[in-house]
Amino acid sequence: MRRREGDWEKAITGSVESVRREILEIRRFQQACEDDKAVAAWVQMNEKEMAHSTSYANLILVAGYAGYFAFWSTLLARLPHWLYAVSGLLALSSLLLFISWEVTKMIWGTVYLNRIQTMLEKSSGRGSLVPAMETARRLHEARMNRLWIWLLVPTVAFGIGAGLLLVGYFGLEVWKTLF
Known part of the structure; x- marks a missing residue:
């Protein structure tokens, strides 16, 4: 027992x-x-x-x-010609880089969405697509982030440079007027 x-x-x-x-x-x-x-x-x-x-x-x-x-x-009549031209060139360069970035994002975004759509169309009944779609999203974002910095830095530098040229000119004119 x-x-x-x-x-x-x-x-x-x-x-x-x-x-x-x-x-x-x-x-x-x-x-x-x-x-x-x-x-x-x-x-x-x-x-x-x-x-x-x-x-x-x-x-x-x-x-x-x-x-x-x-x-x-x-400001055409008020600024020295060289300053007007340089500040305009910097601002236009900045604007063109900004527009280039936005167009690039649009094109790459469309390519990415087309890839996802193709994956969805080909996958009918073949298991989970989530990992493949997540991988595609990560690759897309990584590519965008790598290019973004190369366009952001000159875009900001040119835009700020154009603005600082005008601020510097007007600051100098104020200085001359006061002293």
Whole structure:
């Protein structure tokens, strides 16, 4: 009888331990799901914030270019010819780089969306496309980010340079007037 009680105790202990391990696995799985949800929510929020930030930056740039060129066009008679030409060249160079960037984004975005569409059309019933689409998205974003810095730096430098030339000229004129 003692042996049976010992066997029964071992069986119960083994069963309880097995259930405990299963509960721990379920808790780990639940935590992993919660972590995945949190990461997905963060990524989605980050993407929305980046889209809003980009739209706002583009609005500021367009307003800046419009204001600069409206002001610059009224200065032909007041500025030395070389200053008028150099500041215009810098601002136009900046504007052309900005437009080039926006056109490049548009073209590459269309190519990316066409790739995704092709993947969707070819995939009917072949399992999950999410990893392939995620890889395509990451490659697209990486390519855009690598090119972005090469166009951003000269765009900003030329635009600020054009503005600083005019500010410097007007500052010098104010200095001459006061002293």
